[in-house]
Amino acid sequence: MYSIETKSLTKSFGDLVAVNDISFSVEKGEIFGFLGPNGAGKSTTMMIFTTLLKPTNGNALVGGFDVLKNPKQVRENIGFVQQETTVDEYLSGRENLLLQAKLNHIPKNEINQRIDEVLDLIELSDKQDEAVVTYSGGMRKRLDIAGGLLHHPRVLFLDEPTVGLDIQTRRKIWQYIKKIHTQFDMTIFLTTHYMEEADSLCDRIGIIDHGKIQVIDTPKNMKNDLGNEIISLVIESNNNSDSFLLELKKIEFIKKINEDDSKLTLFTSNGTEVIPKIFQISSELGIKIKSISLTQPTLDDVFISYTGHEIRDDDSKYNRRREHAKMKRLRQ
Numbered sequence: 001m002y003s004i005e006t007k008s009l010t011k012s013f014g015d016l017v018a019v020n021d022i023s024f025s026v027e028k029g030e031i032f033g034f035l036g037p038n039g040a041g042k043s044t045t046m047m048i049f050t051t052l053l054k055p056t057n058g059n060a061l062v063g064g065f066d067v068l069k070n071p072k073q074v075r076e077n078i079g080f081v082q083q084e085t086t087v088d089e090y091l092s093g094r095e096n097l098l099l100q101a102k103l104n105h106i107p108k109n110e111i112n113q114r115i116d117e118v119l120d121l122i123e124l125s126d127k128q129d130e131a132v133v134t135y136s137g138g139m140r141k142r143l144d145i146a147g148g149l150l151h152h153p154r155v156l157f158l159d160e161p162t163v164g165l166d167i168q169t170r171r172k173i174w175q176y177i178k179k180i181h182t183q184f185d186m187t188i189f190l191t192t193h194y195m196e197e198a199d200s201l202c203d204r205i206g207i208i209d210h211g212k213i214q215v216i217d218t219p220k221n222m223k224n225d226l227g228n229e230i231i232s233l234v235i236e237s238n239n240n241s242d243s244f245l246l247e248l249k250k251i252e253f254i255k256k257i258n259e260d261d262s263k264l265t266l267f268t269s270n271g272t273e274v275i276p277k278i279f280q281i282s283s284e285l286g287i288k289i290k291s292i293s294l295t296q297p298t299l300d301d302v303f304i305s306y307t308g309h310e311i312r313d314d315d316s317k318y319n320r321r322r323e324h325a326k327m328k329r330l331r332q
């Protein structure tokens, strides 16, 4: 049983194809993550799933409902926690949730009990009567997430749930997301550009770049597919560099080689066998090895192997995102 199914989904803004013919499904109860850099098409896809944008082509079913034909039913079955916090700073935490409960048409006699339940879950009961202006960034995010849970959605959408937060707060939020997932037994679809977040939270990850899905798999399988070891090699280039690369490609156990100028990354299933062979070939061809190291693959390596570039995780993103979101709102 799928919570999200999409086929040939495409979204263009003028000449720009932000989401380019993507098809995939998310199983009921899964935590599924879209991992990709700025501008990859993550938020656009999520906005289509949450009925805030219409696709140019293709379609999607969310919670079994068609986003184009049954948008109201889709909205009743989902929670959407946007990247920007939507809480009102001058209201208390509880007042914010009351407002959210009314917007979600939660029956009056259930409101207080549901608010108590989510406040307890995200451990904000003690601070519920304080104005949000006094809350830290992490507490505001928790309150935002709580607001998305009040109507007990079947599918929860989290757009970059920890962007702009420090690493300790980020890890705390991951714990809350895991707790919510278990307690509410819901499907979670999240977007992130943090490798560690995708690795820690997601059952499966879709790597998205330039509007296209490059691969979908479990983090573990993705890493295993690269081989269990990585040899990073920096050489002093000379006329034999091309032959050196050709010879390396012939070595048994090497699954893939990425080249970045004089830096070579070799994905292998048996580093200890491969390293002596590298030294042998380099001495035969007169190639000087400046450095060599053997490590275990990370999700960063997986990302590079599928996209050919790093995810560019820079701190300026948060402000850029705010500008971006403002632009989106203005254009709608």
Ligand SMILES: Nc1ncnc2c1ncn2[C@@H]1O[C@H](COP(=O)(O)OP(=O)(O)OP(=O)(O)O)[C@@H](O)[C@H]1O
Pocket: 013, 016, 018, 036, 037, 038, 039, 040, 041, 042, 043, 044, 045, 321, 324, 327, 328, 331
């Ligand atoms: N309303 C819009 N009008 C025009 N272009 C848009 C609009 N929304 C998004 N885009 C463009 O579509 C592309 C994908 O944007 P999207 O926000 O989906 O990316 P993303 O992966 O979520 O990255 P980011 O985290 O930077 O938002 C980008 O090039 C973006 O500039």
